[in-house]
Amino acid sequence: MISLAGRDILHSWGKFVFTGIGLGLLIGVTLTMAGVYRGMVADGKALLDNSGADLWVVQQETLGPYAESSSVYDDLWRGIRTMPGVAAAANVTYLTMQIRHGRRDVRAMVVGIMAGNPGDPGWPPHLVAGRQITRGHYEAVADIASGFRLGDELKIRRDRYKVVGLTRRMVSSNGDPMVFIPLKDAQAAQFLKDNDAIWMQRRRTEANPAFNRPTVPGLLEAVLASQTVNNQVNAILVRLAPGYTPEEVAAPIRRWKRLTVYDRSQMEEILIGKLIATAAKQIGMFLVILAVVSAAIVAFIIYTLTMDKIREIAVLKLIGTRNRTIARMILLQALALGAIGFVVGKIAATFAAPHFPKYVLLMPADSLAGFFAVMLICVLASLVAIRLALKVDPAEAIGG
Amino acid sequence: MSGQGILIEGLSKRYGEGDTAVLALKNVNMRVAPGEVVGLIGPSGSGKSTLLKCLGAVIDPTAGRMMLGDEVIYDDGWKVRDLRALRRDKIGFVFQAPYLIPFLDVTDNVALLPMLAGVSNDQARARALALLAALDVQHRAQAMPSQLSGGEQQRVAIARGLVNRPPVILADEPTAPLDSQRALAVIRILNDMARRYQTAIIVVTHDEKIIPTFKRIYHIRDGVTHEEAGEGRGFD
Numbered sequence: 001m002i003s004l005a006g007r008d009i010l011h012s013w014g015k016f017v018f019t020g021i022g023l024g025l026l027i028g029v030t031l032t033m034a035g036v037y038r039g040m041v042a043d044g045k046a047l048l049d050n051s052g053a054d055l056w057v058v059q060q061e062t063l064g065p066y067a068e069s070s071s072v073y074d075d076l077w078r079g080i081r082t083m084p085g086v087a088a089a090a091n092v093t094y095l096t097m098q099i100r101h102g103r104r105d106v107r108a109m110v111v112g113i114m115a116g117n118p119g120d121p122g123w124p125p126h127l128v129a130g131r132q133i134t135r136g137h138y139e140a141v142a143d144i145a146s147g148f149r150l151g152d153e154l155k156i157r158r159d160r161y162k163v164v165g166l167t168r169r170m171v172s173s174n175g176d177p178m179v180f181i182p183l184k185d186a187q188a189a190q191f192l193k194d195n196d197a198i199w200m201q202r203r204r205t206e207a208n209p210a211f212n213r214p215t216v217p218g219l220l221e222a223v224l225a226s227q228t229v230n231n232q233v234n235a236i237l238v239r240l241a242p243g244y245t246p247e248e249v250a251a252p253i254r255r256w257k258r259l260t261v262y263d264r265s266q267m268e269e270i271l272i273g274k275l276i277a278t279a280a281k282q283i284g285m286f287l288v289i290l291a292v293v294s295a296a297i298v299a300f301i302i303y304t305l306t307m308d309k310i311r312e313i314a315v316l317k318l319i320g321t322r323n324r325t326i327a328r329m330i331l332l333q334a335l336a337l338g339a340i341g342f343v344v345g346k347i348a349a350t351f352a353a354p355h356f357p358k359y360v361l362l363m364p365a366d367s368l369a370g371f372f373a374v375m376l377i378c379v380l381a382s383l384v385a386i387r388l389a390l391k392v393d394p395a396e397a398i399g400g
Numbered sequence: 401m402s403g404q405g406i407l408i409e410g411l412s413k414r415y416g417e418g419d420t421a422v423l424a425l426k427n428v429n430m431r432v433a434p435g436e437v438v439g440l441i442g443p444s445g446s447g448k449s450t451l452l453k454c455l456g457a458v459i460d461p462t463a464g465r466m467m468l469g470d471e472v473i474y475d476d477g478w479k480v481r482d483l484r485a486l487r488r489d490k491i492g493f494v495f496q497a498p499y500l501i502p503f504l505d506v507t508d509n510v511a512l513l514p515m516l517a518g519v520s521n522d523q524a525r526a527r528a529l530a531l532l533a534a535l536d537v538q539h540r541a542q543a544m545p546s547q548l549s550g551g552e553q554q555r556v557a558i559a560r561g562l563v564n565r566p567p568v569i570l571a572d573e574p575t576a577p578l579d580s581q582r583a584l585a586v587i588r589i590l591n592d593m594a595r596r597y598q599t600a601i602i603v604v605t606h607d608e609k610i611i612p613t614f615k616r617i618y619h620i621r622d623g624v625t626h627e628e629a630g631e632g633r634g635f636d
Contacts, residue, residue, distance in 0.1 A: 002508055004501075011503030011544075155539050296461045318458060319560070320488020320516055394487075395458040397495060398449055398572055 004325070005332035006057050012305075019301050020143055020337055023294060024344020027374060031349040032356070034366045037283045039359035044173040044271035048264060051092075052121045053237035055250055056262045063236035064260075065094050066173055066267075067275045074187070074229040074233045076257060077114075078359035083252055085244030090114045092122040092235040093186040099146075100155040102242065106146050108179045109172035110156060112186020112233070121237035124180055130165035136182055142176035157189045175358040183233070191230040201227060214359075277392040291377060294341075299381035302334045310392055318394035327386045334382035338374045345370075405434045405600030406455070406568050411464030413450050413623075424450040426623040428464070432600040434567065435593050439611060439630060440604045440629045442620035448604045449572070451620065455602070456491055456570050469567050488517055492561030492569035492599070494590075496576045498553035500545035500560075506532065507541045508620045517564060524563075531559040534587060534596070553580040555589060562593055569594075571603040580609045587613050 009016050047066065056065065057072065057080060064070020074091050081089040093112035098105040115121040118132045124141055130150045133139045140161040142148040145168075152163045161181055170178040181189075193201065201222055205211050210221045238261075240249055246263035253261050262270065272280075308314070313326055346367060353360040413425040432438050443446050451601045453459040455466070456475070457480075466474040468490050473480050480486045487493075500509045510528035515521060532538040535555045540548055548556065554574060561569050571590065575583035587603070587610045594601045603610065615632035618625045 002504070002512070002521065004503075007508070008503040311499060312501050315493075315495070316501070317484075318456070318487060318493055319513055320484050322484065322516075325516070393458070395453050395456075396497060397493070398453055398456060398458065 001325075003332070004329040005336065007092065008305075008309075008329065009333060009336055015305070015334075016337060016340065019297075020340025021344050022296055023337065023341030024072070025348055026290060026294050026297065027341050027345025028348030028352065029345075030287060030294070031345055031362060031367065031370055032352060032360060033283050033286050035349065035353055035360035035362045035371065036356070036358060036362035037280055038363055038366065040173070040276045040279060041272055042361045043171050043175045043359055044276065045268065045355070046169055046171060047173050048267055048271070050125055050170050050178075051117070051237055052125060052239065054240040054264060055238035055246055055253075057236040057238060057253055057257070057259050058090075058234070058262070059259060060260050062260060063274065065268050067090070067270045070234050072230045072234070072236060072259060074183075074231045075168050077236045080236055080238060080253060080257065083249065083256075085241050085249035086238055087241040088121055088239040090116060090121040090180070091183055091235075092237050093183065093190055093234045094172075094246065095186065095190045096172060096174070097156070097189075101146075101148060105174050106148070106154075106359060108146050109174075109176045110186060110189060111178050111180045112183040112190070113180055114183045120343075121161065121239050124165070124167045124170055124178075126167070127165045128168045130163070132165055133180065133182060134164075138162065139164045139182065140245070141167060141180040143170040143179070144168045145171065146177035146179060154179070156185075158194075159185060159189070159190075161185070169359075171359065173275055177191055179321065187230045190234075191232055198228065223392055240350055270345065291373065294374070295377045295381045298334055298337055298341075298378050299384050301337060301384040302330060302382050305333065306330055306389055310389075311397065313389050313392045314394055314396040316393060318397040323390050325390050330386050331379065331382050334378040334385075335375060338378035342371050342374045404468070405436065406430070406432045407465075407467040407495060408455070409465040411451070411454060411466065412462045413447075413454055413459070414462045418634075422550065424623050425454065425461070428620075428623070428625050430618055430625060430627075432568075432602055434469075434492055434598040434600055435594050436616070437594050437601040437603060437614065439614035439617040440581055440602055440620060440625075441606070441611060441617055446620045447623040448620055450623075451625075452570055452572055452602075452604055455568070456493065457486050484498075488513060490566050490568065491563065492566040493635060494554075494557050494561045494569060494571040494574045496573040498545070498557035500553060502545055504545075505541070506537065506543050506545070506548070506556050509545065509556060510563050513564050528559065528563055532556070534593075535559050550577055554578065554586055555581075558586070558589055558593065561595060562599070565597055565599075567598075567600060569599055569601045571601060573605055573607070574603065575605065575607045575610055583609050584613070585608060609632070 058064035058070035059072050062068045062070045077089045077091050080086060091114050095110045097110060099108050138161050140163050142163050144166050148163045150163055152159050204221055212220045247391055250261035253259055316326060349362055353362055408428055408430040411425055411428040415422045415424055440448055454461045461474060463476055507525055507528050511524035513522035514527055530542060532541055537552050537555045540552055545553060575586050590601050612631040612633045614630035617630045618627050
């Protein structure tokens with residue numbers, strides 16, 4: 001038996017191809033949207049992977065350091081380092097900001113890392129060019145996505161930094177490239193006030209009778225001195241010693257240090273389940289809308305193509321063609337349209353993905369699921385046309 | 401084909417019920433022998449199409465009896481379970497317009513019917529090509545319907561009606577869109593095919609040009625038929 005669907009497609013290939021291309025662009029947008037979501041999840045996981053930590057110690061009752069602000073004293077890491085099961089502990093600060101680079105701004109996450117060695121928690125695990133930070137101040141390692149190159153000078157707050165190393169795929173959960181600088185510089189950038197603010201604060205403190213007591217010499221100076229010290233970090237990253245479970249180490253820190261501790265799975269839940277949950281829902285809504293629009297387009301095209309063939313369908317039925325042969329013809333045409341659309345969409349998404357400002361991760365499993373979703377949509381969309389065709393009375397082929 | 405070709409006795413068709421009922425066919429009797437071509441003539445609304453639809457097993461008669469060859473197909477109810485198969489295997493259709501499938505070439509338009517009946521593609525195409533040769537359109541076998549003239553399209557449609565060797569062909573105004581020369585050529589072909597394949601052919605027509613070609617004519621008016629002898633010119 002010849003393929004009626006195949007012959008019809010070959011006969012009106014232009015209509016099919018151009019409709020398929022239109023549908024394909026829509027499917028391309030759908031696949032890209034799914035890729036954007038996957039990219040957000042991948043960015044979140046990359047952030048956790050690249051931190052080199054097994055536990056995140058943050059301010060009590062906060063979801064820090066990525067989903068909420070968190071502030072802990074920078075000397076707590078020493079006590080944590082000595083606790084059983086802790087192989088390494090390091091302070092870290094995170095600050096998302098605009099960094100001046102020549103005449104342009106770059107949005108980046110500035111990460112303050114403690115002096116130490118490559119491989120310590122918080123440090124970039126590998127470089128694609130240059131070297132790690134070796135000085136205590138004014139050196140930076142930047143992700144290649146930031147656009148910085150080796151030797152570039154960038155400005156964070158009032159200070160200038162020289163880019164000495166480059167990383168790849170070191171991004172925040174928002175996809176912003178990371179810039180690593182020494183911890184002290186990062187603390188200054190995050191917590192230090194500008195000169196005017198410091199002067200203003202001093203005047204206010206001097207005017208406050210609680211601090212400026214003539215009967216207590218040295219009190220005002222002590223208060224002023226405490227106000228200019230920056231001893232806060234956002235989190236302490238902890239790496240476990242072999243043989244310890246995260247909970248074994250986390251429980252004593254919570255109990256004795258009065259801090260909140262998250263392990264890897266909890267931090268993933270915060271990043272993916274909370275931080276990007278709204279964005280994921282937004283993307284999910286877009287996917288639903290795009291699926292409905294795709295279905296409507298396929299249904300409309302297949303319905304129109306079927307309407308154009310009503311007389312031929314009546315003739316086919318009159319001369320003894322089975323209903324299932326006619327239904328199969330319409331269904332296969334819808335599936336062919338979906339297949340053309342999917343191929344076009346996949347190609348379009350593959351070529352477009354690298355040009356998106358955020359990481360777009362096109363996963364083969366998503367493409368496969370997308371293919372089956374498109375096929376399902378085409379099947380559903382063809383039902384209207386099939387119903388129309390099956391209702392055609394063969395008597396319509398006979399005039400009068 | 402054995403027996404009497406097509407035989408209709410006391411066929412009636414009523415549309416609607418009660419006060420709105422319309423009796424479209426009233427006790428119609430008709431007989432067409434194998435190898436015979438008869439004309440069915442009547443004005444618009446006379447019941448021609450209703451009779452053709454009843455014969456073509458696309459609508460249910462209300463009462464009567466119909467036989468194809470030796471087989472009773474209707475006797476106050478269909479005696480055949482699969483009307484689709486009956487239409488496919490026992491009845492050929494030729495329409496006013498050819499209604500060829502636009503996305504199939506000429507050969508496959510004709511070969512489609514045997515393919516639907518389960519004949520292999522090669523055999524079906526061979527059968528189609530033989531018929532196209534008999535109808536003198538084999539040179540257009542690979543053409544698409546849109547590339548054919550009106551006369552060629554109608555010959556292909558006749559080939560499609562004949563390809564399953566049905567005992568009966570129902571032709572619904574097959575010459576309406578054709579000029580007199582082509583119309584007469586189509587009737588000549590139908591007569592040739594009726595003789596060659598012993599097919600009973602009923603031609604519904606208004607066409608004054610071809611009416612004199614029938615040896616027997618059934619006139620139908622207000623659902624009632626009466627038979628008369630035709631002139632039977634030209635095709636002996």
